[in-house]
Amino acid sequence: xxxxxxxxxxxxxxxxxxxxxxxxxxxxxxxxxxxxxxxxxxxxxxxxxxxxxxxxxxxxxxxxxxxxxxxxxxxxxxxxxxxxxxxxxxxxxxxxxxxxxxxxxxxxxxxxxxxxxxxxxxxxxxxxxxxxxxxxxxxxxxxxxxxxxxxxxxxxxxxxxxxxxxxxxxxxxxxxxxxxxxxxxxxxxxxxxxxxxxxxxxxxxxxxxxxxxxxxxxxxxxxxxxxxxxxxxxxxxxxxxxxxxxxxxxxxxxxxxxxxxxxxxxxxxxxxxxxxxxxxxxxxxxxxxxxxxxxxxxxxxx
Amino acid sequence: xxxxxxxxxxxxxxxxxxxxxxxxxxxxxxxxxxxxxxxxxxxxxxxxxxxxxxxxxxxxxxxxxxxxxxxxxxxxxxxxxxxxxxxxxxxxxxxxxxxxxxxxxxxxxxxxxxxxxxxxxxxxxxxxxxxxxxxxxxxxxxxxxxxxxxxxxxxxxxxxxxxxxxxxxxxxxxxxxxxxxxxxxxxxxxxxxxxxxxxxxxxxxxxxxxxxxxxxxxxxxxxxxxxxxxxxxxxxxxxxxxxxxxxxxxxxxxxxxxxxxxxxxxxxxxxxxxxxxxxxxxxxxxxx
Amino acid sequence: xxxxxxxxxxxxxxxxxxxxxxxxxxxxxxxxxxxxxxxxxxxxxxxxxxxxxxxxxxxxxxxxxxxxxxxxxxxxxxxxxxxxxxxxxxxxxxxxxxxxxxxxxxxxxxxxxxxxxxxxxxxxxxxxxxxxxxxxxxxxxxxxxxxxxxxxxxxxxxxxxxxxxxxxxxxxxxxxxxxxxxxxxxxxxxxxxxxxxxxxxxxxxxxxxxxxxxxxxxxxxxxxxxxxxxxxxxxxxxxxxxxxxxxxxxxxxxxxxxxxxxxxxxxxxxxxxxxxxxxxxxxxxxxxxxxxxxxxxxxxxxxxxxxxxxxxxxxxxxxxxxxxxxxxxxxxxxxxxxxxxxxxxxxxxxxxxxxxxx
Numbered sequence: 001x002x003x004x005x006x007x008x009x010x011x012x013x014x015x016x017x018x019x020x021x022x023x024x025x026x027x028x029x030x031x032x033x034x035x036x037x038x039x040x041x042x043x044x045x046x047x048x049x050x051x052x053x054x055x056x057x058x059x060x061x062x063x064x065x066x067x068x069x070x071x072x073x074x075x076x077x078x079x080x081x082x083x084x085x086x087x088x089x090x091x092x093x094x095x096x097x098x099x100x101x102x103x104x105x106x107x108x109x110x111x112x113x114x115x116x117x118x119x120x121x122x123x124x125x126x127x128x129x130x131x132x133x134x135x136x137x138x139x140x141x142x143x144x145x146x147x148x149x150x151x152x153x154x155x156x157x158x159x160x161x162x163x164x165x166x167x168x169x170x171x172x173x174x175x176x177x178x179x180x181x182x183x184x185x186x187x188x189x190x191x192x193x194x195x196x197x198x199x200x201x202x203x204x205x206x207x208x209x210x211x212x213x214x215x216x217x218x219x220x221x222x223x224x225x226x227x228x229x230x231x232x233x234x235x236x237x238x239x240x241x242x243x244x245x246x247x248x249x250x251x252x253x254x255x256x257x258x259x260x261x262x263x264x265x266x267x268x269x270x271x272x273x274x275x276x277x278x279x280x281x282x283x284x285x286x287x288x289x290x291x292x293x294x295x296x297x298x299x300x301x302x
Numbered sequence: 303x304x305x306x307x308x309x310x311x312x313x314x315x316x317x318x319x320x321x322x323x324x325x326x327x328x329x330x331x332x333x334x335x336x337x338x339x340x341x342x343x344x345x346x347x348x349x350x351x352x353x354x355x356x357x358x359x360x361x362x363x364x365x366x367x368x369x370x371x372x373x374x375x376x377x378x379x380x381x382x383x384x385x386x387x388x389x390x391x392x393x394x395x396x397x398x399x400x401x402x403x404x405x406x407x408x409x410x411x412x413x414x415x416x417x418x419x420x421x422x423x424x425x426x427x428x429x430x431x432x433x434x435x436x437x438x439x440x441x442x443x444x445x446x447x448x449x450x451x452x453x454x455x456x457x458x459x460x461x462x463x464x465x466x467x468x469x470x471x472x473x474x475x476x477x478x479x480x481x482x483x484x485x486x487x488x489x490x491x492x493x494x495x496x497x498x499x500x501x502x503x504x505x506x507x508x509x510x511x512x513x514x515x516x517x518x519x520x521x522x523x524x525x526x527x528x529x530x531x532x533x534x535x536x537x538x539x540x541x542x543x544x545x546x547x548x549x550x551x552x553x554x555x556x557x558x559x560x561x562x563x564x565x566x567x568x569x570x571x572x573x574x575x576x577x578x579x580x581x582x583x584x585x586x587x588x589x590x
Numbered sequence: 591x592x593x594x595x596x597x598x599x600x601x602x603x604x605x606x607x608x609x610x611x612x613x614x615x616x617x618x619x620x621x622x623x624x625x626x627x628x629x630x631x632x633x634x635x636x637x638x639x640x641x642x643x644x645x646x647x648x649x650x651x652x653x654x655x656x657x658x659x660x661x662x663x664x665x666x667x668x669x670x671x672x673x674x675x676x677x678x679x680x681x682x683x684x685x686x687x688x689x690x691x692x693x694x695x696x697x698x699x700x701x702x703x704x705x706x707x708x709x710x711x712x713x714x715x716x717x718x719x720x721x722x723x724x725x726x727x728x729x730x731x732x733x734x735x736x737x738x739x740x741x742x743x744x745x746x747x748x749x750x751x752x753x754x755x756x757x758x759x760x761x762x763x764x765x766x767x768x769x770x771x772x773x774x775x776x777x778x779x780x781x782x783x784x785x786x787x788x789x790x791x792x793x794x795x796x797x798x799x800x801x802x803x804x805x806x807x808x809x810x811x812x813x814x815x816x817x818x819x820x821x822x823x824x825x826x827x828x829x830x831x832x833x834x835x836x837x838x839x840x841x842x843x844x845x846x847x848x849x850x851x852x853x854x855x856x857x858x859x860x861x862x863x864x865x866x867x868x869x870x871x872x873x874x875x876x877x878x879x880x881x882x883x884x885x886x887x888x889x890x891x892x893x894x895x896x897x898x899x900x901x902x903x904x905x906x907x908x909x910x911x912x913x914x915x916x917x918x919x920x921x922x923x924x925x926x927x928x929x930x931x932x933x934x935x936x937x938x939x940x941x942x943x944x945x946x947x948x
Contacts, residue, residue, distance in 0.1 A: 108345070
C-alpha cells in the first residue's frame with residue numbers, strides 16, 4: 001500500500017469520480033432529508049424549512065413509538081426463528097461430505113437470487129384463507145374426520161376453520177424469516193467451515209454428549225459468525241418495507257411502512273425524514289456494536 | 303453419553319454395508335436430514351408453487367383449473383409490461399456500465415493507497431450498502447424534488463449507480479487483496495509505463511473481479527424495487543415495480559407468468575456469472 | 591509470459607463493448623424532448639375504464655397511451671404534490687379537485703377543444719359543480735356511492751354502517767377502504783355528524799371509533815376490496831358501488847347495499863395537471879371519453895353511473911333502472927359529498943395517521 005502523496009495524479013483520477021458521484025447522489029440527498037427532519041409541514045402537505053425538533057418529538061409519542069417497538073419485536077422474533085431454523089441448516093452443510101457441500105450451499109442461496117418482491121408475493125398464495133396451507137390443513141382435517149367416522153367415533157373436530165395467516169403479524173414474520181434466512185446461514189456456515197473440528201471431536205471423546213458439545217464448544221467457537229448473522233438479520237428485518245406492505249395487516253405496520261406513508265398519502269415529509277434518520281441511527285448503532293464485538297473476538301471479518 | 307453406541311446395530315444390516323456414522327457426520331443423521339429437507343421445502347415451495355400456478359387456467363388463481371399458456375401470452379402482449387421490461391434493461395445496462403467503472407476505480411484506490419481519513423472514508427463508502435433501502439429511496443425522492451428534476455429513467459439510473467458503486471468496490475477490493483504487487487513492480491522495472499502496466503498486468507488479474515462486480519451491479523439493478531419505486535415516474539416503470547402494481551391491483555396468473563420470467567432471467571444471469579467466474583479462476587490458476 | 595495476448599484481446603474487447611454500448615444508448619429514442627409526440631400518460635384508478643376505450647383512442651388519433659394506476663385519491667395527490675412526474679390526464683374525486691385547484695395544480699381546459707362537452711348532463715351537479723365552477727379545470731367522469739358489499743350466505747343483510755365500524759359481529763372478516771376522507775367521512779355520518787366537519791371533537795370521536803374497531807378489521811384494502819370479497823378472504827367490505835356490482839356478475843352470492851345512515855356520493859373527474867407534457871393529446875382524450883358510444887362502453891364495463899347524458903341512450907335498461915348504479919333521489923338526499931376542508935386538512939391527515947398507526 002502506498003502513500004497517496006507519492007502518486008497524487010493517479011490517486012486523484014481513481015478516487016474523485018466515484019466520490020463525486022456518491023457525494024452528489026447519495027450524501028446530498030441524505031443531507032436534504034436531514035434538513036427536512038427539522039422542518040415543518042404546511043397545511044396542504046408542503047415542506048417548510050424550519051428549525052424544530054417537533055418531528056423527533058412526535059416520533060417518540062406513544063402512537064409512533066409503539067410502531068417502533070413493534071418493529072423491534074418483529075425483527076427480534078424473526079431473528080430468533082432464523083437462528084432456530086438456520087443453525088441446523090448451516091451445521092448440516094458445514095459437516096456434509098465435501099462433494100455435497102457446494103451443491104447444498106447453492107440450493108440455499110438460489111431462492112435468494114430471485115426478486116424480493118416475487119418471493120414475498122409467493123407467500124400470499126400460501127397463507128391466505130383459500131391458500132395452499134389451508135388447503136393442506138383442510139385435507140388433513142377431512143382425512144382425520146374420515147378415519148373417525150370409519151371407527152364409528154363422533155365428529156370430534158367439528159367443521160374446518162381455516163387458519164387466519166395473512167394480513168397480520170405472523171404473516172409478516174414468516175415472510176421476513178423466509179427472505180432473511182440466507183443472511184444467517186451464510187456467516188454461520190463460513191465460521192463453522194473454518195472451525196477446527198478436532199475441538200469437537202475432543203469434546204465428544206471426553207464424554208460430553210452431542211447437545212453439551214453443541215452448547216459448550218461449537219456455539220462459542222462459532223460465535224463471531226452467529227453474531228454477524230443475527231445482527232444482519234435483525235437490521236434487515238428492522239428496516240424492511242415490502243414484506244409488511246404486502247403481507248401485513250392494519251396492525252402490523254413497521255417503521256419502513258410508516259416512513260413510506262409520510263412520503264406518500266400522509267404527505268408529511270418532515271416527519272418522515274425524522275423517522276428515516278432515527279432508523280438510520282439505530283442501524284448504525286447496531287453495526288457499531290457488531291464492529292466492536294468483532295474487534296474483541298479477534299477481528300474475524302466478513 | 304454419546305449415542306454412537308446405538309448406531310452399529312442399525313448399520314449392521316446385511317444388505318448394505320454402511321460405514322458407521324462418525325460423531326461429526328451430522329449430515330448423515332436422520333433427524334438432521336429431516337431438518338434439512340424441511341428447510342429446503344420451506345425455501346422452495348412458495349416459489350415452485352408460484353411458477354406452477356402461472357400455468358393455471360383460472361382468472362382468480364385460487365384452485366388449479368387446468369394447464370394453459372395463455373397468461374404467458376397475455377404477459378407477452380401486455381404493452382405496459384414490455385415497456386417496463388425495456389426500461390429495466392436500459393437502466394440495468396447503463397447502471398452496470400457506469401457503476402462497474404466507478405466501482406473498480408474506487409476499489410483499486412482503496413486497496414492501493416493510504417491517505418488521511420481513510421477509515422472514515424471507508425465507512426462512508428459503505429453506507430449505501432448498510433442503509434435501509436427505504437431511507438435511501440425517500441432521500442432520493444426528496445433530492446430530486448428539491449432540485450426539480452422530473453422523475454424518470456435518469457433519476458432511477460442515477461440512484462441505481464449510487465447504490466451499486468460500493469458493492470462493486472467491495473468485490474474489486476477483495477479481488478485485489480490476492481494480487482501480488484511484485485508483478486507490477488517487475489513490469490515497471492522492465493520499462494512499461496503506468497498505463498501499460500495497469501492494462502497489461504493489473505487489469506487482466508482484476509478482470510474476473512470486474513466481471514463479478516458487473517454482474518452483481520446488473521442483478522442489483524434488475525431486481526431493485528424499493529428505491530426504484532420512489533424514483534420512477536410514468537414511462538420509467540421497471541419490471542419489478544410493474545409487477546408490484548399488478549400484485550396490488552389485478553392478481554391473475556399473468557402476475558405469476560411475469561414473475562416467472564423475471565426469476566428465469568435473474569437465475570440465468572447468476573448461473574452464467576458463476577460459470578464464468580469458476581472458469582476464469584480455473585484458467586488463471588492453470589496458467590500460472 | 592503469454593499475458594500480452596490476453597490483455598490486448600481483453601482491452602480491445604472492452605473498448606469495443608463500451609463503444610457499442612455508447613452508440614446503442616445514443617440511438618435510443620429521446621423521451622419527452624421536443625414537440626408534442628404522439629404519446630399520452632394517463633393516471634387512473636384500477637378497473638375504471640372500458641375494455642376498448644384506449645385502443646379506439648389510439649386507432650382514431652394515433653396517440654399511444656401509457657396507462658398507470660393508483661389506488662385512492664391520497665396516492666394520486668401525493669404523487670403530484672412533489673411536482674408532476676409526467677402525467678397528462680388524471681382522475682381525481684370532487685373534494686380533491688377543489689384542493690388541487692387551490693394549490694394551482696390543475697390546468698384550465700380549453701372547452702373549444704372538447705366539442706363532446708355538449709353531451710354532459712345539464713344538471714348543475716355535473717355541468718357546474720361547486721368544486722369546479724363552469725367546468726373550468728376538468729370534466730366530470732363517473733359518479734356513484736360508497737356502500738357495503740357482502741356475501742349473502744355468510745352475512746345477514748347489513749342495514750347500518752355499524753356492522754363494519756362499530757361491532758365485532760364479523761370480526762376479522764371486514765375490509766374497509768384505504769381512502770382517508772371517505773372512511774372517516776362515512777364514520778362521521780354514522781355518528782350523525784357532517785362528513786366535512788371542521789370540529790376537532792367530532793374528528794376525535796371518529797378516530798377513537800375506528801381505533802377501537804381496528805382489531806376487527808382485516809385490512810384497509812386499497813381498491814381491492816371486491817377481490818378480497820370474491821376470494822373469500824373477507825365477507826363484508828366498504829367499497830365503491832361499481833366495483834361490487836361488476837363482481838356480482840362473477841359471483842351471484844354477492845350483494846350491495848347502502849346503509850340507512852346514508853353515505854358519500856362522489857363524482858370523479860378527468861383533469862389535466864399543470865406540467866403535463868402533452869396537453870393537446872390530453873384534450874383529445876377528454877373529448878374521446880365523452881363520445882356517447884365510447885362513454886356507454888365504459889359505463890357498461892365498469893358499472894358506474896355516467897355523467898354523460900347522451901351515453902345513456904346506449905346503456906342497457908337494467909343498468910339504468912338498477913338503484914345500486916343510479917341511486918334514487920332518497921338515497922342521494924340522505925347522503926353527502928365531500929368538499930375541501932382547506933386549512934383543516936392536516937387535522938384529518940393526523941387523525942388518519944393515528945388510526946393507521948394504532
